Amino acid sequence: MKKIVLASLMAVLLVIMAACGSDDKETGTESNKKEDTTITFGVTPWTSTVPPTKIAKLIIEDMGYTVEEVNADVGNVVIGLGRGDLDVFMDLWLPVHEVKIEKNKDNIEALSISYDNAALGIVVPTYMTDINSVSDLVGKEDMFNNELYGIEEGAGTTPTINELIDSYGLDMKQITSSEGGMLAQAKRFISDEKPVVFYGWRPHTMFNKYDLKMLEDEKNHFEASTVTVFGNKELKEKAPEVHAFLSNWNISIDDMEELIEVLENDGTDPEELAREWIDNNQDKVNKMLGK
Template sequence: MKKVLFGLMTALFLVLVIGCSAEGEESSGESNSEGEQASESKDETIKFGVTPWTSTVPPTKIASLILQDMGYKVEETETNVGGVFMGLSRGDLDVFMDAWFPMHEVHMEKFGDKLERTAVSYPKAETGWVVPAYMEDVNSISDLKGMEDEFGNEMFGIEEGASATKESNELIKAYDLDMKQVNSSEGGMMAQAIRLMEQEKPVVFFGWRPHTMFNKHDLKILSNDQGFFESSSVEVVTNSNLSERAPEAYEFLSNWNISIDEVEKMIVEIEENGKDPEKVAREWIENNQDKVAEMKGE
């Protein structure tokens, strides 16, 4: 009888030991899992600068959503282009998805090694003075000379702080045009231009691709022989410390690229069809998983 009791007690002891050991391993496993999840979570917030241009919205929304999917928090700050570059230089902002070169080279020179040209979105974006196609005799900037009064001696441009505004003023001087640049927001400029085009009156304004203006209206960019408004390289600019502070985010942004046609289609969806920008961006991500994985370095 004693032997039987001893055997039962031994068996019970072994069950308790094995059970405690298994529980300890399970607890340890849970702890490791939590540790792995903690290492994967990102405490960093990536701060985007956003200019009031339609071309800035799609790439910013796409990059923002992908970074959120990677575990980062994101913030978007709306300001003019001068404010964006100032914020990047101070570290108040981390990323600008819509820098135009050589137009924005002046900002890079001003802030030196505080900024970095991180990736090229698309290499050839046309910009310049634009007129409607019904102005058949106006095909170059020099054609405007002597007929400035037909335009009310005005050309319409974007906000005063933009590099394009400075270049337009330099163009007016270089061609000795009796014209004044009237500055406004992108929306204000387009409202003025559309009002005159609806009456088929002479109008000249600043234009660029990607933009819905070329989808909605029959336009032509005026040529010039003095090197103004060369084709632009549209690039991602970051604060120079981002690569150390958020290396995975930096790697993704350094691999960033998107076609000008894709951006223009998304602008049309947002501006013309009234779709939510975030929804449009999410649709692009879902339809371009291979490209997203490539940009993330997967």
């Protein structure tokens, strides 16, 4: 009888040990699968792209995945999403970028709204008291050397600004370069309180650094944007956990401007700042993670 009981106990122990070994193997396999899966983010040269990308990157790395960043202009980022070369972009502005999305709609999807009511349009310094709308520029173009400063040529707003110039009959040319180049020119004029007109948007520290006003656009070329996270449609199958997290993603426009201001003024490492935001907003992070 004792032999039968002992044999039964040994059999139970063997089953338990096999189950534990199986669990360990499955856990290890899952961990290795994550490590072998690379999530690739598209990153534009805009200041608004950096904070959300770094925050999401660190959270996804904490899940156990490898994350890479690929720098490109927004047009190439959307193309990369469509081809599957990129998995995620955190900073698509709607309706500004709708044309770019339309060309790749079969392969990309909106995952979540990062923040909305992001104002954008044409701005001038507040010391230009007689210029309060785009129509006020008509007949005064020479005050600005017939130049309106924009960002990079491939940006979604570049053709919109050209359309605005044409529709108002402005004798002006849009000067494109980059966000930094545009702001450097604006700063040069503002420091001498000279006339200057350029493209502006929120979230951005330009409104903290300078006294600016957004011109009324009577023809509605610009409207407040909804900043949206987009991903390749294969992401859900590739990394369901990442897809679920990004589908719950959101951050306030006020947080965004604070983060951008710290990056620009303090020279803080972007990933250090992102980690600090995560630590200070763990309740928000947990909600995005579905915890």
